[in-house]
Amino acid sequence: MSAPRSGEFDLIARFFAPLAGPGALGLKDDAALVKPSPGCELVLTADTVIAGVHFREGDPADLIARKALRVNLSDLAAKGARPIGFLHALTLNPGIDDTWLELYARGLGQDAHAYGMPLLGGDTTMSHGPLTITITALGEVPAGEALLRSGARAGDVVYVTGTIGDSALGLACLKGDLLLPREDRAALVERYHLPRPRVDAALRGIANAALDVSDGLVADLGHMAAASQVAIVLDRDAVPLSQAARKAVTKDPRLWERVLAGGDDYEIAFAAPESAAARIVSGVPPITAIGRVGAGSGVTVTVNGTPLALSSTGYRHR
């Protein structure tokens, strides 16, 4: 039911071999060799993205590739890891032609280069299902220094990088659920298509716990609270918004829910002791205090100190 194998070899040689790093054995050996730097351990993370689930069928091929790589870079960044490389499992279907693949490989190569993240290996397969991309990303951290979800302590301040909600509002624009001025729409849609993994956030030795915001800010803080066995109180109005998102929620406050629960932000939320405040350098990325860790469990969203009811605290893929 699929293309002949020779197609796979041609495809790899033509589109993917140019992205290969030194450990990739030219993508000719069905395996990669990797050695972490002295004193370091490897961080591994895998994410699958599927047409119609995690991106829209008609999204530009280069942006699909770049987003697939960036969501994995975001996971590495949240661990405080330096990117090393990635394995790329791509399942194509008969509807995909060489023009598409060329653009896809160009996007993948662009970000692989920009983030110092060479291709190390993978697999290319065919099915009659939706386009499916599984990227396994490798990074390294000094042994024992990886940031985990589980280290938040009562008394910690909760911070987040960048701005929250742009991607969810961008998707709402794309789906026709939200009408905004042209330049606001463009800014938000760009954030949906192209997350900015916070590989520059230097949080090791500062944060007690960290994770990347992919499922939605409230849901992800919930994961941190659960893993750390603490409660988190989020001050809604402290959540950093872009200019476009600020205008949108000011006009329609119901959009706060999309902002807090929408997901696909790929910012880093972290908890750090109050004593670390002076060492938290806000620049690129900007860093904003948004809440507090206390005893208990779960996440409470407050406005002016008053708890708010959210009808949905998670993130459902559309």
Add this chain to the structure above:
Amino acid sequence: MSAPRSGEFDLIARFFAPLAGPGALGLKDDAALVKPSPGCELVLTADTVIAGVHFREGDPADLIARKALRVNLSDLAAKGARPIGFLHALTLNPGIDDTWLELYARGLGQDAHAYGMPLLGGDTTMSHGPLTITITALGEVPAGEALLRSGARAGDVVYVTGTIGDSALGLACLKGDLLLPREDRAALVERYHLPRPRVDAALRGIANAALDVSDGLVADLGHMAAASQVAIVLDRDAVPLSQAARKAVTKDPRLWERVLAGGDDYEIAFAAPESAAARIVSGVPPITAIGRVGAGSGVTVTVNGTPLALSSTGYRHR
């Protein structure tokens, strides 16, 4: 278009967390931490298997899981690597229920345990496409000692472990293309469902080049010849066959082509200098000399020293 995220978390906790190894952070942290043993480097390999392409839709769930893991173990074995663990990206669809998943996880756990290959992380997603499994396997080898495809030298002897063609003949039985006595059929079908990755083949320091036979013996020897820039001459009648396969090709010699080109063998083919012959211990797995490396390029199949024409030298997934 997919199940709510909460489903994913439940599913991981219920079915996959019990398989997690120490570096997996309880599968709660979106990442795994791995440190190779002192003096070792990591070997990474990824393989995707898809319902209707790499296995049959109705195959038993536990066998699907075990085969998905074993084909990756075979890649590690061919590199001379010791298994460390695996990442597991599973794309489900609405046709899959908890009964199926339970059997799948049981099979995965059985082989993860048997091969000392703990689950380190992964991703679980939903689509309306075919069931798709991408496993990224990690192993380790003493630095610089991984077996590659590219080291074969003129004068080397070519060997293969185990027996060749069983899986391809087993698939032919399943598809109704081949009628065999019941016990022969059962033996061949079992080889199709359950490859035996040759993790015990102790080839480091002996083989100049190695790979696992997945695309078909002739095609894979072609990969070795190309990577090593040599020619390989294969003596067809030296290729080791199981009793069931021997009976089948004796009755119908046209089946030789399926044996040599069918693939899915997951044996290891390797080239070693003649001087190493005494150190090649044939036991478990059995090891058989099947050919010679010379100057030139490509693979020639001979019978009684006379070159044979093969109509297909590769392996096309059905």
